[in-house]
Amino acid sequence: MKTLSHRLIVAAIVIAALSFISSGASAQAPTEIFSSPKVRRALDFLKSTEAETINDQVKACEIPAPTFQEQKRAEHFKRRFTELGLKNVRLDAAGNAIGERPGAGSGPTLVIVAHLDTVFPAETDVKVKRQGSILAGPGIGDNCRGLGVILGIARALNDAKIETQGKIIFVANVAEEGLGDLRGTRHLLTDELKGKITHFISVDGAGLDITNVAVGVVRYRATFRGPGGHSYGAFGLPSPIHALGRAIEKIARFQVPAQPKTTFNVGKIDGGTSVNSIAHTAWMEIDMRSESAAELAKLEAEFKRVTQQALDEENARWASPQKLTVEMKIVSQRPAGLQSPDSPMVKIAIAADAALGVKTKLTSGSTDSNIPISLGVPAITIDGGGEGRGAHSLDESFDTTMSHVGTQRALLIALGIVGVR
Numbered sequence: 001m002k003t004l005s006h007r008l009i010v011a012a013i014v015i016a017a018l019s020f021i022s023s024g025a026s027a028q029a030p031t032e033i034f035s036s037p038k039v040r041r042a043l044d045f046l047k048s049t050e051a052e053t054i055n056d057q058v059k060a061c062e063i064p065a066p067t068f069q070e071q072k073r074a075e076h077f078k079r080r081f082t083e084l085g086l087k088n089v090r091l092d093a094a095g096n097a098i099g100e101r102p103g104a105g106s107g108p109t110l111v112i113v114a115h116l117d118t119v120f121p122a123e124t125d126v127k128v129k130r131q132g133s134i135l136a137g138p139g140i141g142d143n144c145r146g147l148g149v150i151l152g153i154a155r156a157l158n159d160a161k162i163e164t165q166g167k168i169i170f171v172a173n174v175a176e177e178g179l180g181d182l183r184g185t186r187h188l189l190t191d192e193l194k195g196k197i198t199h200f201i202s203v204d205g206a207g208l209d210i211t212n213v214a215v216g217v218v219r220y221r222a223t224f225r226g227p228g229g230h231s232y233g234a235f236g237l238p239s240p241i242h243a244l245g246r247a248i249e250k251i252a253r254f255q256v257p258a259q260p261k262t263t264f265n266v267g268k269i270d271g272g273t274s275v276n277s278i279a280h281t282a283w284m285e286i287d288m289r290s291e292s293a294a295e296l297a298k299l300e301a302e303f304k305r306v307t308q309q310a311l312d313e314e315n316a317r318w319a320s321p322q323k324l325t326v327e328m329k330i331v332s333q334r335p336a337g338l339q340s341p342d343s344p345m346v347k348i349a350i351a352a353d354a355a356l357g358v359k360t361k362l363t364s365g366s367t368d369s370n371i372p373i374s375l376g377v378p379a380i381t382i383d384g385g386g387e388g389r390g391a392h393s394l395d396e397s398f399d400t401t402m403s404h405v406g407t408q409r410a411l412l413i414a415l416g417i418v419g420v421r
């Protein structure tokens, strides 16, 4: 315990100093933040009431919330935000639940989000089963954990009567998963809270990693179309399926760097009418990702080039005056970017890890932070603690052993950013 408290104080001073440097908005002396026993009290509170955080996690989880159908769960969070005394509680036009905790001064404005949506269809059984320290249920880690944690932060700030320098805006946001395409966060940054956010944290899933590299994603559907006809009678027509085959053969030869990690995958193909018909349509869906925006742009350009080339080759192969066309349509896009490990925000997170005896692990991923990072707003995504298994599967589970550390860490990082009066 002595080591922990010693580490805590050292890290506290570091956090305080960093907060002071990074925000530039707080007039307080750096050491003030953690010389206050209130922060210790809040940490103790979170440890002793972790069962409540878990309870909030479970309650959220038992309200179905597939992407684009988050409304019921959002309403639940609107109610919880109100119960916790947050101000200006509302649902915005995108469906995000928002509650604000004003600061004392003109400090930074931190938005702390946890996404509401799950990858599971509405009819999925979302009842959470408990067995000892293990909770089992679809979405229990990703992202009911994050949802429980942000409520925990609000509870702890209330209990310890902490007045922050800057403002904290709590958001349970929509449309993080899959084709939701980060629509909820996009709306926050470009509309609802446009120009008002100085820092952004997403609490997402189980574990204790910090995601500071925003993996960019672009997904296309490429559709080849032609006249189609009888395989024997109309022989000599170009074929969309053959053109698609040519394109995939070229894509399969792509060379991409291992660092920055860059990937591609044709994940879905379809088309044709019957074995004895020349197809009139064929399409593929391709997913391309990179830690580097430049590499992703290169890959995207290469995909377009070879798809066009495949079309030209198939058209040139036949003397027919009837030609194929191809349409390349973006079906999903998330910008790439980096929150530097040397940035004040990441340093605050690392200091919070040190304070709690957590070994820091910086990682990359495609999360809600992609949007603020791409817009130049400092952002990280942090795990919510505990240990998760089987995210995005029906067998998903969450081990609550020491999970309070995740809630404590989220609180420390938030306070490191907004400052304490």
Ligand SMILES: [Zn+2]
Binding pocket: 115, 142, 143, 176, 204, 205
């Ligand atoms: Zn998630």
